[in-house]
Amino acid sequence: MTTERRVLVHPDRPALAASVAARFLTKVIDLIEDEGEAHIVLTxxxxxxxxxxxxxxxxxxxxxxxxxxxxxxxxxxxxxRGDDERNETQARRALLDHVPVDERKVHPFPASDEGLDIDEAATRYADELRSHAAEGAEFPRFAITFLGVGPDGHVASLFPEREGPTVTVPGVIAVHDSPKPPAGRLSLTMPLLNSSERIWLVLTGADKAPALGLALAGASVQEVPVAGVLGTKRTVFFIDADASTDVPESLIMPTSYWTGAMDQSDWLPTRAPSGRGR
Structure with missing residues (x-):
């Protein structure tokens, strides 16, 4: 099944965060009701x-x-573990410390102080993923995957002009040469990210506009990794007006302010100002 990418433009960061949060809460409630659980990937x-x-x-x-x-x-x-710059630490402080998650179902990447080298850590996380796959599957079925996008077009820790974006096997890789510190990182590969049913990319700022425009215009994955992102059901870019300047008009949907009372396929058409005369 071929899926399409769509863009939702919000007037500013607070409006974007509130809209995505409300949409997330509504969707997860539905997922649990329908499927009994939900696998979520954070950024x-x-x-x-x-x-x-x-x-x-x-x-x-x-x-x-x-x-x-x-x-x-x-x-x-x-x-x-616990370093302020770890994504896990930031997610715990922002959300996970405030909701009654089952710690057995919170799956952070290994940390550098746990007696593994980075390549062993990648293997361990891949094994952890496999241990929670449904029968007959290699990895869990991700219902929602959040991704950020860097000004250079990187997603997760898959950076331009590096090997990461072009890895063709679903799994976990160790990144040894990140152009952003620290040089060492761990990342899901593009095929594993793209196995997600829904990929929600969140980005703001004029510095993201060129990479986003190139990605949506069909740039190569090696040069602009975000160009290769495509979920199996939905791929939605939640952006602010400043990031929208190079987005093709045909891809922009009426801005949806998620009310929490709508089905996932319904949209509340309220066009946000974009600075482009729309």
Missing amino acids: GGSVGTEVLRAIAQSPARNSIDWSLVHVWWGDERWLP
Whole structure:
């Protein structure tokens, strides 16, 4: 089945975070009701963390049975457990410390102070993923995967002009030469990210506009890794007006402010100002 990518433009970061948080809460409630559990993949970065904080601050968070949610990460910095720069640490402070998750279902990447080298850590996380796959599957079925996007177009820790974006096997890789510190990172590969049913990319700022425009125009994955992102059901870019300047008009949907009372396929058409005369 071929899926399409769509873009939702919000007027600013707070509106974006609130909209994505409300959409997430509604969708996870439905997923648990329909399937009995939900596997979610989190991202790091300031916008991703802001979305998690908005989820934690919503009264609707109490409508979710968090004990039925599995939490994974798309990538992680190779740093000690509890380091402020780890995506896990940021997610715990923003959301996971505030909801009754089952710690047995929270699956952080290994840390640099746990007696493994980074390649062993990648293997261990892949094994952890496999141990939670449904019968007949190699990896869990990710219902929602959050991704941020860097100004260079990187997603997770798959950076341009590196080997990572072009790995063709679903799994986990060790990144030894990240152009952003720290040099050591762990990341899901593009095929594993793309096995997600829904990929929600969250990005803001004019510095992200060129990479986003190139990705949506069909740039190569090696040069602009985000160009290779495509979920099996939905791929949605949640962006602010500043990031929208190079997005093709045909891909922009009427901005949806998720009310929590709508089915996932319904949209509330409220066009946000984009600075492009729309």
